[in-house]
Amino acid sequence: MAKQLIVCEKPSAAMKVAYALAEGSVKRVGGRLFPAYSLTRGQNAITVVSALGHLYALDQRSVGWSYPVFDIKWVPINDVDRRMARARAWIDSISKHAEGADEFISACDYDTEGSLIAYNVLRYACRGADAKAKRMRFSTLTKQDLVAAYEGMSSELDATVIEAGRARHELDWIFGVNVSRALMDAQTMAGGCYEVLSAGRVQSPTLYAIYRRENGIRLHVPDPYWVIAAEAEIAGERVPAEYAEGRVLSLSEAEGVTRRCNGADGVVSRVSGRRAVIPPPVPFDLGTLQSEAYRHFGFPPSRTQKIAEKLYLDALISYPRTSSQRLPPSLGYARILEGLGRNRNYAEAATELVSSGRPLRPREGKKTDPAHPAVHPTGNLAEGLGRDDFRVYDLIAKRFMAAFAEAAVKEVTDVEMSCGGDRFLARGEAVLIEGWSRFYAPYSFLREARLPKVSEGDPARMASVSHDAKYTEPPPRFNQSSIIKFMERSGLGTKSTRAEIVDTLYRRGYISGGMIEVTELGAGVITTLKRHFPRLVSIELTRRVEAEMEEIEGGKARREEVMVSTIDEVRETFERMISKEGGMGDGLAELVKAKREGDRTVGPCPSCKTGRLKVIRSKKSGKRFIGCSGYSSGCRFTAPLPQKGRVSVSKRRCKECGYPIVEVRGLGRYVWRLCINVECPTKRGAGRGGGG
């Protein structure tokens, strides 16, 4: 009887693997905080344990803050990321379960990162078990797939995939950490105050895309064009119509159309009708959920992701970090819909779907994910959700139900009218079958436009025709949703990291605003990188890393060779950078100074009206407060600040008194938005208690 240890990527997967493989009962053996399951299958006694994503991370071998650093090693992740403090005890638990085992099996997600996660666990937490470990390969976490993966597991780990994964980690570390340090070193050596600067394979090309868009906007020359709008009178009704040729590029042409047609009689020259079938929207992958929540609620993608992760931990929705738009039948559609039916918000809709008599078959999208289905509700009763949590949940629940509903159908009628040699078009749209749009309301909208019934040859009087001058618009700024779509299109980052990387760009002060603009500092970093490290701002680096990973995976290259040749290439660049560091940092130091100045400027002084309010730290007491830059010319305005927490300036103004608002973070879970006016009416009555 063999004692087998199966290593999964995350706790939820470990539980599924355990229950899928068990022939008898499953026993929890890991204690309260650590998931581990004991079961038997055939002659084997199996223990299933779980990693927690990456339990090991790269760190430099040397100590100190010099660069360039090329000598790196894998360490327990709690050594380098204090948010992963749990990892230490977690690894110990895995080691304990490994002691009694004589066979080891990797059952992490069947992708590069998953293969590497299991490899590191087996190698470091299971005393070199990677050498003899086997690999289960599966594409879904269904019982059927997992049993097949167990029965047909390969006799060794996928060594070249693991090597490709290690190469990706090492390349990202070496480029990212060293270039970030180079920027910071150069900046401080040029006399700047200490400031965190960063660069990386994903964040820098993303910033560069925003920077290029900014330049496109600045360099845009508006070209004039004219739009001709008309109101046509057909069958005794006035309907809006547009010029059939679209926009017109000269004023004389526009004037000609208006002169010829305004008030003139014409004729209906063609009527065509068709039915437009509008299928339900596809189920949510994380990116689509993020963009839909941005569209309807204005939530930045990182906020949607955090809310979705919370809903997942509360077992209300499925795993949100998925790129799948598929809902496999094994989810149990009816069970989920019946669960939703217990919620009175969805009772009517869910019941209708279950009892419609039509088979439950969802619309599905093209995108897939090896490890997870599309984001969907679990059917557990969602109660007492906060407003924002509810909105995201509601969107997910309704999107799920909509996927099972009928297609919507519209009747579209195009009416072409001729007025001399000029043609105009009017379009009518009527909803024949609402279908899924009822289930997705209020997030769905089917446009309608009524047209009277007409036939060819009917009179059509152009009751009014006018032209309007317009100018071509510059390309639009990215917003938080479109920049993430850009990253996805360009293959930058993953579904789990894109939103976080955009957040990093904000946190560094490289970008600002909802319609994203590059700050002076962001532009300065791009200019510096382009001069000294052009490769890092180009998405070509990602293409190259992908190509190298493919070569390693295919056995055509070895990780060590790739690393040695890459380091050889970049070593020289770093040496050149160090020798020129002073010059490289000059521009940056100025920009960092300006940024810090901006960061502590609260706004115009409400007292003297000429000075600016700033966050000031008293040299005498060490305490911080808000004071006016006009102090030397006599303005004595001050306002107190809390001495604890991180204070940042916001663009908000108090709704009651119009004074600036500062944000205080790090005192409990919420951001404290504080009006700086001590006499503000919002502060009357209940004062704010100490805690937060």
Added chain:
DNA sequence: GCAAGGTC
């Protein structure tokens, strides 16, 4: 203190 990637 720095990347990008996984996870609760």
